[in-house]
Amino acid sequence: xxxxxxxxxxxxxxxxxxxxxxxxxxxxxxxxxxxxxxxxxxxxxxxxxxxxxxxxxxxxxxxxxxxxxxxxxxxxxxxxxxxxxxxxxxxxxxxxxxxxxxxxxxxxxxxxxxxxxxxxxxxxxxxxxxxxxxxxxxxxxxxxxxxxxxxxxxxxxxxxxxxxxxxxxxxxxxxxxxxxxxxxxxxxxxxxxxxxxxxxxxxxx
Numbered sequence: 115x116x117x118x119x120x121x122x123x124x125x126x127x128x129x130x131x132x133x134x135x136x137x138x139x140x141x142x143x144x145x146x147x148x149x150x151x152x153x154x155x156x157x158x159x160x161x162x163x164x165x166x167x168x169x170x171x172x173x174x175x176x177x178x179x180x181x182x183x184x185x186x187x188x189x190x191x192x193x194x195x196x197x198x199x200x201x202x203x204x205x206x207x208x209x210x211x212x213x214x215x216x217x218x219x220x221x222x223x224x225x226x227x228x229x230x231x232x233x234x235x236x237x238x239x240x241x242x243x244x245x246x247x248x249x250x251x252x253x254x255x256x257x258x259x260x261x262x263x264x265x266x267x268x269x270x271x272x273x274x275x276x277x278x279x280x281x282x283x284x285x286x287x288x289x290x291x292x293x294x295x296x297x298x299x300x301x302x303x304x305x306x307x308x309x310x311x312x313x314x315x316x317x318x319x
Contacts, residue, residue: 135166171202
């Protein structure tokens with residue numbers, strides 16, 4: 115399975131020759147059938163994005179489920195998203211929360227962001243702003259701009275914990291460096307009103 119997986123990835127990525135999604139899908143399928151978690155994940159992704167064949171959310175879900183059951187954090191996150199958006203089956207927030215939780219527990223930043231979002235909104239379970247804030251903090255520490263914005267926002271408003279303008283300003287600044295538009299708007303407001311630091315109209319513009 116491992117050799118088929120490696121060659122399948124070479125066809126998918128165009129290493130040593132032209133990109134050939136159809137052949138990549140065939141080889142990854144052989145490896146996936148032998149229980150190769152990484153092959154199951156990659157093949158599931160190809161079915162999801164219609165690479166090398168038709169789009170098939172149900173098959174993507176099946177393959178990601180097989181990889182997720184082996185502890186593959188990226189597949190757990192993908193399965194969480196598919197349940198959240200209702201791809202391949204009806205929306206299931208409780209299952210989305212469970213799968214994103216499994217990914218988050220392994221330190222997967224996107225899984226942490228999805229779980230934090232669901233907890234902040236009470237989707238698929240109880241609303242928990244303190245846990246949402248903690249999860250956004252974990253993802254923000256891994257450099258996720260969207261998490262830095264949300265974590266900053268919770269500090270700005272005092273959601274799920276104490277209000278801290280200086281920390282909000284710092285977090286927005288990190289996201290602005292990555293070109294995040296919402297962070298720029300929020301940071302501009304903080305400069306105008308002198309929240310978390312001195313008023314700076316020039317910087318606000």
